[in-house]
Amino acid sequence: MSTAFFIKGLILGISIAAPVGPIGVLCIQRTLVQGRLSGFISGLGAATADGIYGLMAAFGLSVITHILIGYQFCLQLAGGCFLLYLGAKTLLAQAASPHSTIERKNIFTSYFSILLLTLTNPMTIFSFFAIFSGLGITTSQQNVSSALFLVAGVFLGSACWWFLLSLTVNFSRERMIPHLGLINKCSGAMIILFGLLSIAKVLS
DSSP: OHHHHHHHHHHHHHHHHOSOSHHHHHHHHHHHHHOHHHHHHHHHHHHHHHHHHHHHHHTTOHHHHHHHHHTHHHHHHHHHHHHHHHHHHHHHOOOOOTTOOOOHHHHHHHHHHHHHHHHTOTTHHHHHHHHHHHTTOOSSGGGHHHHHHHHHHHHHHHHHHHHHHHHHHHHTHHHHGGGHHHHHHHHHHHHHHHHHHHHHHHHO
């Protein structure tokens, strides 16, 4: 039974991570410019955020959930502004040497920037509530293990997607070397657009 929930979690994790949005653009850009490790670590930040919200839904942490929903406007507005910052930073970034190695501090920056960005969307919790309800999982004691296996599957499925994406994009990195500056500008512009759309949605 737990194995079935774990497999369902894997599928859900991939389906949550696969749609291309600002996170995907950032991971692709970082893979092309800084290397596969940077892209994968960035995606791992998104997978961690999904895991955190999944755990909150699994254990029915209603107090924290209500706090996050109460500050939903501020969180989503902050997320939109953060996207604008990341987009501008990417847009103005100089093309680094394609053979340079990523520094340890940049690894932490890659991870936590995407983690915080993903956490600014507390509506993700409701997605997990709906998933648990659809699968017949409640927060009762007998279903805790099923919920944990499902959340573990979601995290691992999401992590696998980001690994495969960074690995696939990395194959074309050498061919993109002459265009790293253009990649930064295009990626930055797309991220800024996502940020503006996010802010417009919050203010509408």
